[in-house]
Amino acid sequence: MRKLMTVALIASGSISASPALAAPGPFFSLSNTDFIVVLAFLLFIAILIYFKVPALLAGMLDKRAEGIRSELDEARAIREEAQTLLASYERKQQEVKAQSQRIVDHAKEEARIAGDAAKKDIEASIARRLAGAEDQIASARAAAVKEVRDRAVVVAVAAAREVIAKQMTEEEANRLIDDSISTVEAKLH
Template identity: 65%
Template sequence: MTRFILPLALLAAAPAHAATGPFFSLRNTDFVVLIGFILFLVVLVYFKVPGMLAKLLDKRAEGIQADLDEARRIREEAQTLLASYERKQRDVQDQADRIVAHAKQEAELAAEQAKADMKDSIARRLAAAESQIESAQAAAIKDVRDQAAVVAVAAARQVIAEQMDPAKADQMIDNSISEVGAKLH
């Protein structure tokens, strides 16, 4: 502490040389201020204010150091969490990519299946249409044959009616009856 007092006293004494009159007099304001300052410093030293200030500064330094350590710990935790989340994000992205690829593959398979089903459906419809066409052709042929038979019967009836006389008709009826009788027995 005396290391601080001596330079202060020399600094305080420097203006006193410029003052008029004796320096060590209570009438010299510089001397009185110097004595008051020295007494102030002595009171500070007596009450151990520099030690308390040093303790407060040390306590504050410890608090700052603790805050720095806490900040460093929190930073490390944050970096660990960030790395964990980045890893999870990569995993999720990989899983999403796999899901998209699987969905594309399934979509392609479904498209191929739909094409195959469409071909089968078209083939069935064509077969059904061909069957309906054949059925319509058969029905048309049958109708034409039926009409031809009706026309032929009508023509035969007309021809027979024109050429038939009652005696021939009776003979044909008798022949028909005997023929039916022979076929039934």
């Protein structure tokens, strides 16, 4: 295309020729190279017009322009769809973020409730253990007191036996035995 334009500019005389390139003689002569070039150029243009090359070029350019236009329209549609999807994903991201925050808050609340329940359970367990320990201490104290009393009774009985044995005579022993027998008879009947 550029070559064609160059030839057209040369033929029309827009590009000035130097004197060495100028053809000798009259312009409308077949021996004048400038005239031959102009004729060849016009013949070339006529052939192009005859074979409808400009219309074909224009059609190809129009077709290419239409293709570019449809690609641009498609690109706009894809862009709008992408923007819609982006907005949708951003909205979903916000929803997921809010939902995750609700889940975290709920988990914290459940953990606090579970912690309070565990604290109460521990306090109750400690209270039960303290009560059990106090019961064991009281039981051990009662057992120790009973053992001390039993031991004191045994010691007192043994001491009393010795004292009574040393002070008692045979007559008093027989009289105590008779009194005991009569008391038992009276209580059994």
